[in-house]
Amino acid sequence: MAERVRVKRLTPPGHVRAPWYLRGKTGVIERPLGHFANPEQLAYGLPAGEKPLYRVRFTMSEVWGERAECPADTLDAELYGHWLERVGDHAS
């Protein structure tokens, strides 16, 4: 059973790599990718801690709602763990 996650609806200042169009959207983890230096610090030449990175798969209907071109088509994006919250087991 694929793990369902939601992209946090945050608007922090500075460099982030969680695309705006996916914030607040729910998808499933397609695969874990390992740990990578956090670009939110890396972008400023700061010491960057490693964060887990995941490929998350969304349906086009989840991303674009009724305006989706083809609801069952999918979109995969790479998202860092600190941008994701688990869905369905009452985690925040």
Added chain:
Amino acid sequence: MPHDHHDHDHFHHEGMSPSGHPYREDNDAPLTYWQRMEIAVRELLVEKGRLSPAEIMAQIEAMDARSPANGAAVVARAWTDPAFKARLLADASEASREMGFDIGPLNLIAVENTADTHNLIVCTLCSCYPRNLLGLPPDWYKTRAYRSRAVREPRAVLREFGLDLPDHVTVRVHDSTADMRYIVLPARPEGTDGMGEAALAALVTRDSMIGTGLPRRP
């Protein structure tokens, strides 16, 4: 702009010579901050003996030598060698290194087109592209139009590239938002039975590895 030139040379501002040849305006403007920074850092590295001009030139030549032919060779190998294909789909970086391609620290993921799945690669945030394997990205890949529309209406974008996918084919768009780079493993065209790896590689276009096209037919 016209206000700082005389009327007789107005055509200089239109990007077109009097005889109708388009041209690029001369870059007579002063160096930008970052251009000066690059020159300063490069000269310091050479001056302090950390890099030689020959090493810099060799690296530029290595970057310029990368082309979609590298990716095409990987695809053709996957078409002819099922074990290699399995390794490519499991770990595309390692499989590319196995073929001798110097892909550096690149984290590559290969996504496979099948009879019912078509994959399309985009980087909505900037222009992430597997340069080590495919060379420089095409200009359109970096445009706002491609980056925004590929995720919003991929089928319409594909139709503009001449690819009209039937409804039973699922489109999977891959947004390279972080550390991974992607290559599409297109489906092997029909009528290619018995063809060797080199002949097959010649069928693999750059666009077929981005997902905006299909391989040529023999």
